[in-house]
Ligand SMILES: CC(C)c1ccc(C(=O)O)c(O)c1O
């Protein structure tokens with residue numbers, strides 16, 4: 057381990073959206089996330105897990121990625137992470153106290169990833185809600201991963217590996233890196249795809265059975281949602297996937313199945329071929345609108 061703290065999981069992703077009630081309905085009614093609480097002012101919290109926030113939506117002028125939040129393994133890990141980032145010259149700032157009740161976390165900090173200016177948030181203690189997540193149209197297991205479009209793939213990966221402590225599971229040279237947050241077993245919680253501009257690539261939700269993928273495809277088509285890639289099967293994680301556009305044109309993914317890594321003696325990252333079959337073993341091709349929308353929001357403090 058090359059950083060002095062352990063992760064638990066990717067906890068939530070915060071998106072800016074241009075029409076809060078439209079996007080809230082999309083993610084709850086069509087995708088099956090549960091609204092944790094009635095809309096609070098200009099934001100809403102949706103969940104597909106034991107905690108209140110898997111996806112936060114904020115009313116904003118420009119749709120995009122506002123924040124990525126990770127839960128660490130313990131409060132000792134949170135303290136170690138704060139010291140670690142400060143010792144490496146990062147400016148960190150506390151989660152504003154007025155946001156804590158909405159996030160249902162006990163406290164934590166934020167910082168920028170310097171090459172993309174994506175805001176990362178870290179906390180340890182998050183409230184487990186008394187009532188379990190109630191699946192409706194899809195049985196979502198968890199928020200799966202977030203993928204960033206990055207101009208400086210090598211520079212961004214160097215920072216995420218060295219300073220943020222992510223481990224690479226697989227990569228395609230000069231094109232993509234899939235990274236896990238140790239000791240979380242999942243093949244990736246965050247990935248990078250080299251692109252002409254920094255931005256959001258997509259947000260993924262892992263579903264419980266392959267039928268959730270097939271049913272989602274038909275439900276989304278009936279609702280007039282643009283399916284932009286899939287169904288198909290990814291070579292890196294082995295998952296079956298379906299990508300579609302949210303009301304702002306940002307890409308979301310449902311996937312079923314994912315390789316899990318052991319804490320010890322994990323396999324080395326594989327160098328995968330830069331070919332369309334690496335992305336889809338079934339030979340599908342994405343539409344041009346795939347992963348094309350979503351800026352990285354500026355200052356979040
Ligand atoms: C096409 C994108 C970048 C991609 C590729 C592979 C996987 C996977 O192996 O799970 C993904 O989840 C992706 O989003």
Ligand SMILES: [Fe+2]
Nearest residue numbers: 201203260309
């Ligand atoms: Fe994905």
